Every structure is written in structure tokens, then in C-alpha cells.
Amino acid sequence: MRVDTTEVSRVLRDWMAHQRWFAGKSRASTIEARLLATLADQPYLVQIWLADVSYAEGIEHYQVPLVMRAEAVEQLSHAFVGSVPDADGGPPIELYDALHDKEVTGLWLQAMVDESTVDGVSFVRAVDPEEIPVSQSSLALTSEQSNTSLVFGDDAILKVFRRLEAGLNPDIEIHAALGKLGGRHVAKLMGHVSAELDGQTWSLAMLQEFMTTASDGWQLATSSVRDLMAEADLHAEEAGGDFAAEAHRLGVSTAEVHADLATAFGATVLDKADLADRAAAMNARLTAALIEVPELAEVAAGLRAAYSEFADLPGQVLAQRVHGDLHLGQVLRTAHRWVILDFEGEPAKTISDRQAHDSPIRDVAGMLRSFDYAARHQLIDMGSTPQSEFRAAEWAERNRTAFCAGYAEGGGQDPQEAAALLRAFEADKAVYESVYEARNRPNWLPIPLASLHRLAGTS
Numbered sequence: 001m002r003v004d005t006t007e008v009s010r011v012l013r014d015w016m017a018h019q020r021w022f023a024g025k026s027r028a029s030t031i032e033a034r035l036l037a038t039l040a041d042q043p044y045l046v047q048i049w050l051a052d053v054s055y056a057e058g059i060e061h062y063q064v065p066l067v068m069r070a071e072a073v074e075q076l077s078h079a080f081v082g083s084v085p086d087a088d089g090g091p092p093i094e095l096y097d098a099l100h101d102k103e104v105t106g107l108w109l110q111a112m113v114d115e116s117t118v119d120g121v122s123f124v125r126a127v128d129p130e131e132i133p134v135s136q137s138s139l140a141l142t143s144e145q146s147n148t149s150l151v152f153g154d155d156a157i158l159k160v161f162r163r164l165e166a167g168l169n170p171d172i173e174i175h176a177a178l179g180k181l182g183g184r185h186v187a188k189l190m191g192h193v194s195a196e197l198d199g200q201t202w203s204l205a206m207l208q209e210f211m212t213t214a215s216d217g218w219q220l221a222t223s224s225v226r227d228l229m230a231e232a233d234l235h236a237e238e239a240g241g242d243f244a245a246e247a248h249r250l251g252v253s254t255a256e257v258h259a260d261l262a263t264a265f266g267a268t269v270l271d272k273a274d275l276a277d278r279a280a281a282m283n284a285r286l287t288a289a290l291i292e293v294p295e296l297a298e299v300a301a302g303l304r305a306a307y308s309e310f311a312d313l314p315g316q317v318l319a320q321r322v323h324g325d326l327h328l329g330q331v332l333r334t335a336h337r338w339v340i341l342d343f344e345g346e347p348a349k350t351i352s353d354r355q356a357h358d359s360p361i362r363d364v365a366g367m368l369r370s371f372d373y374a375a376r377h378q379l380i381d382m383g384s385t386p387q388s389e390f391r392a393a394e395w396a397e398r399n400r401t402a403f404c405a406g407y408a409e410g411g412g413q414d415p416q417e418a419a420a421l422l423r424a425f426e427a428d429k430a431v432y433e434s435v436y437e438a439r440n441r442p443n444w445l446p447i448p449l450a451s452l453h454r455l456a457g458t459s
């Protein structure tokens, strides 16, 4: 059995348009497939393909592992990619997303155990071979967003990067570095996969210890808010599911991770010129956002004042490697501790931008924005009353304060003392959110707008 590249390109064009991880849905593009590596030819042909997607503005590369079957498989219908002619003249070949085919996903782990290199794709192992759960079957997480993650039994999770870029993925880089320092708040790196391509190394996947029985921060926080709303006349500290002690611990853990990141990758300072550049970029983002979200006009002057204060900060601002996309959905509470996940940074940025040093207070701001969303989003469906608004605000404030206190206690810069930094970063993030909400979920727009009024001093 043999497939023609143009046929694979043809089916990928239709199929990718429906995949969550494909960022090019609303733009005109052409898709060219190319074969990267053949992992097996028996009993099924399993191959890693790349889809090169060209737009007027440039090119993106996506990873598409495929399994080729001689017959249609009912149980894999959700992972069906397309049917292509056999270039050897046999019956049509059925293509499926290999990551959803339990019969073949074990190949990734076996290759890691063997530390093999196949067609320039290297499988690197970071733990003893016995620790790799080769005999466990895999389950793809349904929450998939920008990548596809497979859980093997209760032991390991394989994150397969969909959108690829030359260079070591920061998620692998940071997990390796913090693991070496004995960091308690990250999952153990078990291995990774990379390809030699066009003279550079490209990260394809990462295998990690799977945190069993962990709950994610967003679920814990939002159920705390739900408990509070169900108890009509209690304050946040009196309700059953008070989150403040967890928020405090999460602050301590975040500070410890930041300290490890500074140890592993060094720290620098942002000088006057850096601050001015960043303030200019924030102002430019606000200017662009005003076109799409006219409601921002009421807060624009207050936000620009916050950005000026940021640009004029006296002294030097410490900078280092940061998480870059920290929010409650990126943290897990295990029985013992908080674990911070997903160090890829902001997906829209290039790898070198994501490796650039930034103030760790930007991560603090990201988490505080998330507390605000956790507090308020339920009011949108429930319909808010002045009382529920008040209580949501009280919940958010209580947990923000707890997180910041924990962060300072854990050795981070006290966010209270970095108020101007924090205000500018929160505002910049909330401006971004307002554009996102205006485009995708207009009924959520009041969440960032309310915060922007608070930050601008107009509420």
C-alpha cells in the first residue's frame, strides 16, 4: 500500500478545517502534505506527516500522525481523516488520526523505551525504561485545544504538539530544567520527541508523569464560587468551599516556580528603554482594540495613564523566564501540592519571543485575571443581581489578596509593592480579553470591561 502526497494533501485540506488545533480556519490557505517518518508498516502503516499551510502572510506547519488502514474501522469513525486511492493499485486506503488509534499509539512509547531514531525523528528518554508505561492503552483528552494529549493508563501523558516551529519547545526546555533542580511544582519529564528538519531541530512531543486524582484550578475555583452563590447570605470566608487557603498555596507555589526559572535561566533587568517599548506596545494594543470594542473608549484615558506610570517606573524592573500563559486552567491540585503545567507560553508568539525575559508579575496578573473570570462567569448564565455582583467581587478580591500574599511569602516580589506593574499587566491582558470576547462571546464582554473600569479608576 502506498499513498500519493497530493492525495494526502487533498484529504488534510478538508479534515484540518474541522480540527480545534488548526488556527487557519478563517483565512485563505493552501495545504501541502509531506511525509516526515514511517514509524511502522505492520500490521498498519503508521506515519508522521507534516502539513505546510501557506497564507498570504506566511506559512505554518502542523503535525499530523496518520494510520493507514485497508478497511474502514467503525470504532475510529471519530478520527477518520479521509479515503485515498492506493498508488500501488490496491483498494482505497482509509486514513485515520493515529493519535486516536489505541492499537498504534504505543509505538511512540516503545520508541522512547528503545531511544530510537526513525527517518530523522529521535525519541529521547528521560527516565528508566521501566517507567515508560508501554503496555498501557491510551486515551486522548477531549479538552484538546491547541495540542493533542494522550493519557497512558494512570502513569503518563503524551502531549503531541500540533503547530510546529523550529527550535526546542519551551514546555520541554522548562520541564527538563526545573526537573533537574528538583522543582516540586512541575510534573516529571519522562521523554520527548524531536525531528531534524531543514537543518534544525523541531520538537514534536513531550511525555510527562500523569498527575492522577488531581483537580484543575479552574474547576476548584468555580465550584467554590458556586457554593458561595448557593448560600444566599454568607460571605466568601464563611461559605463551605472557601478557596482562599488554596489561592494562598498557589501563590507560594508560583513564587517557587519563578525562583527556579530564575536559577535555571538567569535574571536580567528591564531598563528605561525596555519599559518605554513595552508601554508603547500596550498603548498600540489598546489603540487597535478600540476599533473593535468601542466600549473601551470610557476607560482608555485611565489605561493610558496606567501605561505611562509603568513606563516611568523608578529603578529597574527584574525580568526572567516566565510561564507566559498562567491561569487557573494551567494548574492542577494534587493530593500534596499545586502543579503548574503548560510552559509553552502564549501560543500566538514565536519560540524566541516566548523565551524572552519578562517581569514575573505578568504571570501574577494572568492568574489574577483568571480569578476574576472564575468569580464572574457564572453570573452571566445565572443572571446577576446587585447582591451576586457584590459577592462575586468579594470572592475575587479575597482570593487575589490570598494569592498575592502567598506569592510574597514564597519569595516572589510582593505584588502589592509592584502595584504599577501589576496594574499595567492586568490592563493589557483585560484589553486582549475584551477583543476576544467581543469577537467570540459578546455576552462575556462585561467581565473584562468591569475590571478595566476598576483598573482605569472609572468604576
Ligand SMILES: Nc1ncnc2c1ncn2[C@@H]1O[C@H](COP(=O)(O)OP(=O)(O)O)[C@@H](O)[C@H]1O
Pocket (backbone or CB within 6 Å): 141, 143, 144, 145, 146, 147, 148, 149, 157, 159, 187, 208, 209, 210, 211, 212, 214, 216, 329, 330, 332, 341, 342, 344
Ligand atoms: N502532567 C499532567 N498530569 C495530569 N493532567 C495533565 C498533565 N499535563 C496536562 N494535563 C491535562 O491536560 C490538559 C492540557 O495540557 P496542557 O499542557 O495545558 O496542553 P495545551 O497546550 O493543550 O493547553 C491540562 O489542562 C490538564 O487537564
Ligand SMILES: [Mg+2]
Pocket (backbone or CB within 6 Å): 329, 330, 342
Ligand atoms: Mg494548557
